[in-house]
Amino acid sequence: MNSAPARNIAVLGATGSIGTSALDVIARHPDRLRATVLAAGSKVDALVSLCRVHRPQHAVVADEGCFAALRDGLRDAGLETRAHAGEAALESLVAGTCCDTVVAAIVGAAGLHSTLAAARAGKRLLLANKESLVLAGELLMQAAHASGAVIVPIDSEHNAIFQCLPDAHAHASLRRILLTASGGPFRGRRRDELATVTPEQAIAHPKWSMGPKISVDSATLMNKGLEVIEAHHLFGVARERIDVLVHPQSLVHSLVEFVDGSTLAQLGLPDMRTALAVGFGWPERIASGVSGLDLLQHGRLDFEAPDLDAFPCLRLAFAALQAGGTAPAMLNAANEVAVSAFLQRRIAFLSIPALVEATLDALPATAADSLDVLREADAAARRHATAAVG
Template identity: 80%
Template sequence: MREVAVLGATGSIGASALDVIARHPSELRASVLAAGRDVPGLVELCRKHRPDHAVIADEGALEALRSGLSEARLDTRAHAGAGAIEALASSDACDTVVAAIVGAAGLPSTLAAARSGKRLLLANKESLVLAGELFMAAAREGGATVVPIDSEHNAIFQCLPDAAARSGLRRIILTASGGPFRGRSRESLADVTVEQAVAHPKWSMGRKISVDSATLMNKGLEVIEAHHLFGVDGGRIDVLVHPQSLVHSLVEFVDGSTLAQLGLPDMRTSLAVGFGWPERIESGVSGLDLLAEGGRLEFEPPDLETFPCLRLAFEALAAGGTAPAVLNAANEVAVDAFLERRIGFLSIPRLVEETLSALPPVSAVSLAALHEADAEARALSGQAIARHQTT
């Protein structure tokens, strides 16, 4: 029986993870559920899944969580704060961790799980963008099994399951749906609304990730993530826009062979791979019928002029050091400001580029150095928002 901690349980990935877990009651059990601020949502999940522990990141919500669990007559123990999430992720309360807390806030608990040798289903890409070298070193030293849950990296993982399979690898090709604004000119995006940006044409995701998909920053972060996960330099990572979102990624070898993983755009497939690997388990996702899906697979190059965030991510990877941490922090600040309707859509890449230009990269020798770069980038980009303020 796998005892699973679902960090980010009330989000879209958390919901998909719990759906897969519920399909395998004799093999999988949700022992820890963690959420950010949604106490009612967390209590409702506890009613259904009966975990041993429930954690709310907002420390001020501890009494509300205790009260909700008590009213539901549950024995689930209540905890609060980021430190509690980190402690439970590394404790005997679980042997498997679904790391789905969005943004840099998910780094401490993800690192703790890696250091503790857990099976880590990694959906928090910021852990790798912010501290990729440190994270991978922690996973190796702790003996953790890292299974990426992003559909693209999970596809590569399935094609390259071990070091032997990576022999002769020439390049990795990540696919991108192109987001809701594929094919549009940069000028036409000036008046994009929040509602339009979060309406992804293929995937059901949280608001922040949906905006990242619309700007192609999500793909840029995935390029950096792939570099760390598979030890491939940025010059051997390409991106192709694939609007059907059926081919999740491809790997090319020196002999001319190319392997790809295909499937319907549903995160439960990746999660089932993570829970069951090297075995295959039911995910609740039906098989792929290419004729029913239109019988056509299309590919095109990304438009880096209209969507400069992808270019900025490649540049940050090439610069190295703290540059990816600065990129990630500035993007989080900019996306939050856009979602709060304080800046326009096109101001997101402008803010990121300004912040990268203002903070030249330094060596990322420690987590403290990365946190400092993260804090500086957030402060600088936060101050710059006033120049991009919408009226």
């Protein structure tokens, strides 16, 4: 049954929730999956602890100031794992021969360069870093096509579409893609009821266990807006053929509608390990540790339209995709600044979409024909949004 060769895997964002799930799946298949590179931001102690368990060849911290602590921690633990620090070291490792598969789960724009490096090197890329597609979707997909890299999206929604489409670009038979959204912790609330929302309430997602930034994005529906932009790039589908359905049970992860009237959906419990197992094993199926879905236990599946008045971030994302060019990069950058300010209690919840919209209005989109242009657009949006926060 295990006909596929063993995979050597780099887990970027190893100390985060997706990294933890990835390492859980890897540990279930010691005969065919091995973590050879573990990367984190600055959490040295947590990274060393993971290295004790998984014994990778290499460990990387993004913060170069943490190199000595990582090196000494690995040495004191009696590990042969080599310590590295900085973006250049990470890019070199993911492009090198020590891994053939890369889990790209670094949160935010910080994950862009290593993701691009993996795509250019022709790796199997399990893509959980949505900003790579939002900021530089055209460049990333071009790099993947040129190198033969296989991109398997790890967001549950895009992974569902990946599983439902016999051909990722089956345009002739594809009518539309339907991305599902849980609705977040504030589903059903009116706009005026969201004025006093606290960070603690916003990160208390009813279905998924995620980091604070992604949880806030889910609460504002910006997460779904970014996923719309991702789907456009991943599957080559125009904005007009991408819709969003709110589905509070989070059991139907997305749907694909074909021209003959057929609609295919992928269902499962809300656990990232399913999507990760698909990414590691595809086209084979491997155990993920996730139980099967008992529909009798859950009883019902509900769907409703998103409320774009209470949650304007989704509307802003559709508008940015329509505008094209640098607009999605600026949307993402302004949102990162706004969410950070909200988590620091410097702005209110409803100020997140207001700040993003003001930034997009102030900075017109231009053609996104190089990474330098996108970097400058990202930086300009951050400057504008930061100044607006005060």
